[in-house]
Amino acid sequence: MISFDPGKFNAVLRKSFPWILLLFLIAFSTSFLLIRYTKPLYESRSVLKLDIKSEASLLGLNNLDEEKSYNNLLSEIELLKSKLFYNKIIDAVDLNVNVFTIGNILDDERYHNAPFKVEYKLEHPEMFDLRFRVQILNPRSFNLSYTFQGKNYNSNHDFGETIRTDNYEIRLLKTPFYDPDARDSEFFFRINSRSALLEYIEENFNVEPIKLNTNTIEISFQDYNRQKARDLANAIDTIYLKYTKEEKTKANSQKVEFLNLQLESTEQKLSDFEGYFEDFIIHNKTSNNYKND
Numbered sequence: 001m002i003s004f005d006p007g008k009f010n011a012v013l014r015k016s017f018p019w020i021l022l023l024f025l026i027a028f029s030t031s032f033l034l035i036r037y038t039k040p041l042y043e044s045r046s047v048l049k050l051d052i053k054s055e056a057s058l059l060g061l062n063n064l065d066e067e068k069s070y071n072n073l074l075s076e077i078e079l080l081k082s083k084l085f086y087n088k089i090i091d092a093v094d095l096n097v098n099v100f101t102i103g104n105i106l107d108d109e110r111y112h113n114a115p116f117k118v119e120y121k122l123e124h125p126e127m128f129d130l131r132f133r134v135q136i137l138n139p140r141s142f143n144l145s146y147t148f149q150g151k152n153y154n155s156n157h158d159f160g161e162t163i164r165t166d167n168y169e170i171r172l173l174k175t176p177f178y179d180p181d182a183r184d185s186e187f188f189f190r191i192n193s194r195s196a197l198l199e200y201i202e203e204n205f206n207v208e209p210i211k212l213n214t215n216t217i218e219i220s221f222q223d224y225n226r227q228k229a230r231d232l233a234n235a236i237d238t239i240y241l242k243y244t245k246e247e248k249t250k251a252n253s254q255k256v257e258f259l260n261l262q263l264e265s266t267e268q269k270l271s272d273f274e275g276y277f278e279d280f281i282i283h284n285k286t287s288n289n290y291k292n293d
Helices: 006-037 062-080 083-092 194-204 226-292
Strands: 042-049 097-101 116-122 131-136 141-148 151-158 162-164 168-174 186-191 205-211 216-223
Touching: 042 226, 062 083, 062 205, 062 216, 083 194, 083 226, 097 116, 116 186, 141 168, 194 205, 194 216, 216 226
Parallel strands: none
Antiparallel strands: 042 216, 097 186, 116 168, 131 141, 131 186, 141 151, 162 168, 205 216
8 A cells, every 4th residue: 555655745845846946937938938039830721633634544454544643643743843833933923022020039021011112123143132121210211221242331312212333223112001100110121032032932832642533732831921821822823723724725736736737648648649549540541441442
């Protein structure tokens, strides 16, 4: 029989209390830091059913049909994860400039609600992916600062003014989301290079097969901005369906063109044969008449 000794329990508890308290403090502090200083990551998903037709099942070759469906799914997944398709996403979706609000702890992207938009022309390739800091001074002007090749640059400008240097031309224009009362607000914008956008899509985009027998796949996109993740997932869905439709239309057009060429070739051959037989019949009749005479 197990006996309980209250005195011994209290002694062990008093001796272990600092460690128990320390563990609780560590757990609480870790949870607080994670919640306070970690951005939530959002994921948007979409399910696509592929229009893959196989004639193997009509011949009773079910195993070949399944293998072909699997290979078709793999080829579609490879297409979706290719640089070719990533470039189509970049061309279709405006991801060239990101604008962020600078916070005390975390920066927040102003996706589709930035107080200003950026028009630019970069002459130096190293100006891409650079962090341009913007401090709004008043409703008319702002301060622009950045670090380039180890040097700090700082200057005041007006909204709508074209800022010209040897390396770029940049103009900031206010949008309907500009708050005239938000003075001394700090932002930064980044003009993305093609390689940075390709890397961003590759890291946050995922595609997986769901059911082989129904030819369905799931695409997903992750981002710290909920609306951006949703928009990109929807865009990828639309671009893929449009691309496959165009490719199928192109393939069908090529098939029709090939069949028309074959038909023309066949008609020409039939016409040649018809002429040949007519000549042969005429020639033979003429020969027979000559012999009978």
